[in-house]
Amino acid sequence: MVEDVVNYLNINQSGTYADCTIGYGGHAFHILKHLSTKGRLIGIDKDDEAIEYCKKSLFSTKSISLFKDSYHYLPDIIKESNIEKVDGIVLDLGLSSMQLDSTIRGFSFKIDSKLDMRFDSTQKLKAVDILNSYSTSDLANIIFNYGGEKRSRSIAKRIVSMRPIRTTFHLVEAIRLSTPPKMRDRTVARVFQSLRIKVNNELDILEKFLSSFYNCLSNGGRIIIISFHSLEDRLVKHAFKNLSIKNKIDIITKKPRVPSKEEQIKNSRCRSAKLRVAEKI
Numbered sequence: 001m002v003e004d005v006v007n008y009l010n011i012n013q014s015g016t017y018a019d020c021t022i023g024y025g026g027h028a029f030h031i032l033k034h035l036s037t038k039g040r041l042i043g044i045d046k047d048d049e050a051i052e053y054c055k056k057s058l059f060s061t062k063s064i065s066l067f068k069d070s071y072h073y074l075p076d077i078i079k080e081s082n083i084e085k086v087d088g089i090v091l092d093l094g095l096s097s098m099q100l101d102s103t104i105r106g107f108s109f110k111i112d113s114k115l116d117m118r119f120d121s122t123q124k125l126k127a128v129d130i131l132n133s134y135s136t137s138d139l140a141n142i143i144f145n146y147g148g149e150k151r152s153r154s155i156a157k158r159i160v161s162m163r164p165i166r167t168t169f170h171l172v173e174a175i176r177l178s179t180p181p182k183m184r185d186r187t188v189a190r191v192f193q194s195l196r197i198k199v200n201n202e203l204d205i206l207e208k209f210l211s212s213f214y215n216c217l218s219n220g221g222r223i224i225i226i227s228f229h230s231l232e233d234r235l236v237k238h239a240f241k242n243l244s245i246k247n248k249i250d251i252i253t254k255k256p257r258v259p260s261k262e263e264q265i266k267n268s269r270c271r272s273a274k275l276r277v278a279e280k281i
């Protein structure tokens with residue numbers, strides 16, 4: 001979807017752009033290729049490792065400013081950078097392959113690790129704290145509301161009965177013991193997703209961003225948001241619709257762009273991606 005991002009951005013080579021979840025710089029690298037020395041890219045990520053990586057790999061190129069922060073602070077970040085408006089915004093939600101493949105961060109149910117799941121390693125709350133201190137009903141609500149998992153209550157009960165839960169594989173075992181084998185991988189993925197959303201307060205942050213990005217964008221500037229599950233996509237869709245009703249933006253993607261079959265085969269992790277684009281009027 002990198003090509004889509006670059007094409008939809010309509011890059012003006014001397015413009016200013018914000019990659020609000022720069023990750024390991026995949027999109028940023030391609031955006032920078034289209035910018036002249038007058039152009040500028042603001043890169044934001046909560047993850048220290050991602051920022052450090054981008055410092056080393058992207059800093060030698062043109063004008064890029066990196067911020068280790070949450071993307072919903074974009075209005076403050078551009079103000080601090082003496083920028084009035086940006087000409088385009090990219091928000092690629094979810095987690096990077098580097099985070100998913102990490103052997104110590106606890107994002108993947110396929111890798112045995114401590115239960116961390118923080119994007120920002122300076123944050124206090126980790127998945128292990130939630131699993132070992134929340135009540136059964138609070139745990140069940142997280143699993144149901146953020147994972148859409150029907151068996152949330154029995155999974156939560158099992159987790160509580162097996163405390164302390166210390167590792168990802170221990171959590172997988174608790175889920176295994178409370179669910180039938182059919183489609184179990186999906187259930188495990190849903191529970192992991194729900195915990196990650198809770199640990200990182202992902203939906204609140206997205207809502208805050210959606211209510212403030214408009215003032216950061218110049219007229220004709222575009223925003224591109226890639227989401228990976230229906231909870232996020234619903235928020236994006238409604239925010240765009242509300243702004244469009246008020247004649248503040250044009251929705252460029254009437255239906256979200258989804259990866260083609262070939263893209264899904266090449267990169268199975270992108271299969272649930274939905275890309276939406278809007279342009280400020």
Ligand SMILES: C[S@@+](CC[C@H](N)C(=O)[O-])C[C@H]1O[C@@H](n2cnc3c(N)ncnc32)[C@H](O)[C@@H]1O
Pocket residue numbers: 020021022023024025026027028044045046047050069070071072092093094095096097119200205
């Ligand atoms: C899918 S990855 C981005 C990949 C990137 N577009 C690339 O091409 O390499 C999502 C990134 O968003 C970051 N992230 C998640 N929540 C964030 C937040 N609230 N503020 C800033 N970054 C966040 C994660 O740390 C992760 O690096």
